[in-house]
Amino acid sequence: MKNHSALFPALCRIKALAYHGGMTSASSMPVSCALLDPARTAERLPYPLLVKALTALLQDPSVQVPARLVLPLPGGGSLFVMPALDGLSAITKLITFTPANAGRGLATIQGDVVVFDVATGQRRLILDGPTVTARRTAAVSVLAAQRLAPCKQGPLLIVGAGVQGKAHLEAFAEGLNTREFLIASRSLSSAQGLAHYAQTLGLQARVVLDADAALADCPIAVTCTPAHEVVLGALPRGDAFVAAVGAFTPKMAELSPELCRYFAAHGTVVVDTVDAAHEAGDLLQAGLEVTRFASLADVVRTEAFAAKGPVLFKSCGWAGWDLAAARTALAQAVGPHAD
Secondary structure, three states: OOOHHHHHHHHHHHHHHHHOOOOOHHHHOOOOOEEOOHHHHHHOOOHHHHHHHHHHHOOOOOOEOOOOEEEEOOOOOEEEEEEEEOOOEEEEEEEEEOHHHHHOOOOOEEEEEEEEEOOOOOEEEEEEHHHHHHHHHHHHHHHHHHHHOOOOOOOEEEEOOOHHHHHHHHHHHHHOOOOEEEEEOOOHHHHHHHHHHHHHOOOEEEEOOOHHHHHHHOOEEEEOOOOOOOOEOOOOOOOOEEEEOOOOOOOOOOEOHHHHHHHHHHOEEEEOOHHHHHOOHHHHHOOOOHHHOEEHHHHHHOOOOOOOOOEEEEOOOOHHHHHHHHHHHHHHOOOOOOO
């Protein structure tokens, strides 16, 4: 019997060579398939085009998104298998989520998004999974803010200065023209690093030590932490929009139960998809019936969706968002960066 385990290191080396330009796409796999590293994946996913693709996807009846499969891994990690398809493309995002990696200097999310042509079954693209996840999640938050935020002016409070914090800063600067940011993080050095990055982009940014206190000065806020603990509990302004993206399982939560119940009683709660009914830990731990809340699809498909009071947008993630990213990346293939 062949020792298949011995092939794995070789396959990893091939992938690494392709990522770093050591071989062409044609020499590593069929000509019809391009393997994109994080930088080239990001190039294919500009935020304004991503937001448009997300809007179009929510209005496309050909889209099919089965429930994602989440398999627990020894050591506290999880394997996510997330398929989706439309009339032209089928995708599967295959990623691992390993919270313990945050203390090891390793990425907590790793993996790929594989894109297939529906008619021929051929692979068209392999996108970097963490890059797709970061950029499409931030673009979803921007789309929700465009449609739902009572006050679209800054400053924007970002709670969590990791990968998602950076992605949301970039996305809101491009998609909502936000110019001023307040940044809070458990890690002061991370917060300072993100503030400095914002300044290199010509944006105004400063570090705040108390996210709850800063909420009073910010009509828009995003929480994008690992969701190990509640990071926001203060009652919002009457014109607030809060996007909570860090918690995506029933056991995870970034917002206090009291805050979630306040939004439900005095404002508007919108979830990214109906799957949030069994994934939105913030809302579930607050004892709220998630199925009563509108989804982002309801918002996009309703010509004049009526949001009242402060708005909470609860995002859990969905393979449909990855399909929208794949559509965007495929469309960019005909441009100057075509593979």
